[in-house]
């Protein structure tokens with residue numbers, strides 16, 4: 001049996017079968033490349049689903065993790081340690097939201113935001129103000145709370161009843177959002193760029209409608225920036241680009257560049273209504289994950305100090321430069337292939353929408369040594385490490401070009 005067959009057989013026997021995995025076993029990575037169990041190399045334009053922002057096997061991150069692991073990993077939230085405050089101060093400088101609650105994933109960050117929104121209104125004596133408005137095509141995670149504000153019926157249906165009081169509005173219809181938000185809405189939750197929904201930035205009109213609805217009813221705004229936040233778009237956060245002023249922001253994915261950590265960022269008026277004992281996590285903000293995140297933020301912004309993000313330095317500056325290259329290469333590719341309906345996205349969060357199911361392209365790309373993934377059936381999503389080079393971008397687009405040429409021949413023959 002090959003290494004792949006062995007790994008597959010053992011998983012088939014003992015790992016819960018919730019994932020449809022691609023037929024490859026990865027054992028090592030370096031920068032934008034992954035290596036499989038046969039030593040074959042792949043250009044990784046998915047980076048653990050937008051997680052490994054510093055690239056695989058990053059020596060700086062490896063060194064700080066190793067040193068922290070030798071010093072102290074976990075103490076729980078029963079005691080102080082020096083790193084949570086430092087990381088929270090840096091996140092406050094980046095986001096303008098004064099306080100952070102630390103957890104272990106994007107889903108948990110969303111879960112915390114939903115709880116804090118309800119707690120805010122409960123503390124203020126408006127106990128009936130419990131409803132949420134979320135968006136069609138939105139994705140916020142798979143636990144009951146996060147799933148309840150996630151639109152996909154296939155994810156929801158087998159697990160009902162979910163958290164009551166959630167209404168879904170279409171991001172294509174600003175007027176309908178206005179109707180959906182009432183004086184019983186605790187919060188609106190949106191992804192500034194819908195990731196799983198097909199890499200769709202909210203429109204300026206829709207963002208304006210969100211702001212108007214919040215102003216009219218006083219409801220809170222939760223921005224789920226788990227995928228688009230922390231440098232992926234060439235900005236620290238994408239909400240301000242759209243003119244959104246969230247009261248709560250959920251982050252995860254990029255924050256630890258692979259070390260599990262998530263966080264809810266909270267504006268002071270909301271934070272003032274949350275009290276000791278209201279929420280908690282055993283691991284949340286432990287020394288290993290906060291140490292990793294401090295290093296990631298330092299690399300993203302190019303500074304080790306907690307300062308408001310202005311000048312594009314560090315990796316975020318690099319993303320802005322590479323964004324121009326990536327956008328042009330994908331636009332040119334789209335112009336050459338009739339199966340590509342459109343190229344869209346921002347920074348290092350990009351997609352090609354096809355006129356056909358994306359599955360054969362994803363499979364062809366894997367065979368050609370390129371990792372990309374499919375969302376929303378016809379969409380090829382690309383989330384390379386933020387360290388990606390101009391050469392690697394051209395290499396990836398050339399590989400896709402070759403795959404699309406092959407697809408065209410298959411379709412016409």
Ligand SMILES: *Cc1c(COP(=O)(O)O)cnc(C)c1O
Pocket residue numbers: 105106107108110139140141191195196224225226227228252253
């Ligand atoms: C991935 C994602 C989540 C869930 O994050 P996990 O790390 O899987 O818990 C939530 N919201 C958005 C927008 C995401 O992309």
